[in-house]
Amino acid sequence: MDTKRTSSTQAVKQMSAKEIAEKAMPGWKAVSSEALPDAPEAVEADAQLPPLEVLRKKYLGDAASDALDAEGAEDGTNTEQVVTLQSGLLKRKVGVNIQQGVVTWRQG
Numbered sequence: 001m002d003t004k005r006t007s008s009t010q011a012v013k014q015m016s017a018k019e020i021a022e023k024a025m026p027g028w029k030a031v032s033s034e035a036l037p038d039a040p041e042a043v044e045a046d047a048q049l050p051p052l053e054v055l056r057k058k059y060l061g062d063a064a065s066d067a068l069d070a071e072g073a074e075d076g077t078n079t080e081q082v083v084t085l086q087s088g089l090l091k092r093k094v095g096v097n098i099q100q101g102v103v104t105w106r107q108g
Contacts, residue, residue, distance in 0.1 A: 017081035017096040024103040028085035028092065036080045036095075080104070 015023075018030035049055075079099045085092045092108040 017083050017098055020096045020101050021083040021085055021094050028087045030083050031086045032084045034082050
């Protein structure tokens with residue numbers, strides 16, 4: 001007889017941003033959720049600045065090579081969402097990191 005067993009190490013269902021926010025803030029009900037857009041790739045500058053390498057050398061000296069590079073950053077996936085919570089007449093917005101499953105900031 002072939003029986004299938006469910007293991008306790010199955011992939012855990014990832015919680016939604018609303019569920020994470022409601023769990024972190026008992027008594028508040030999630031009303032809406034929206035993803036934060038990533039920063040635009042190209043932004044027009046209001047002033048001309050020297051190249052980043054020149055600034056690193058000027059302010060960090062020999063430690064300039066130890067500074068973080070933009071290429072080493074994440075791939076730009078949206079992991080942060082803004083959730084609007086309501087409790088009675090009060091409203092509050094919170095930032096939820098979906099990958100870590102935590103509320104990272106609160107407003108209101």
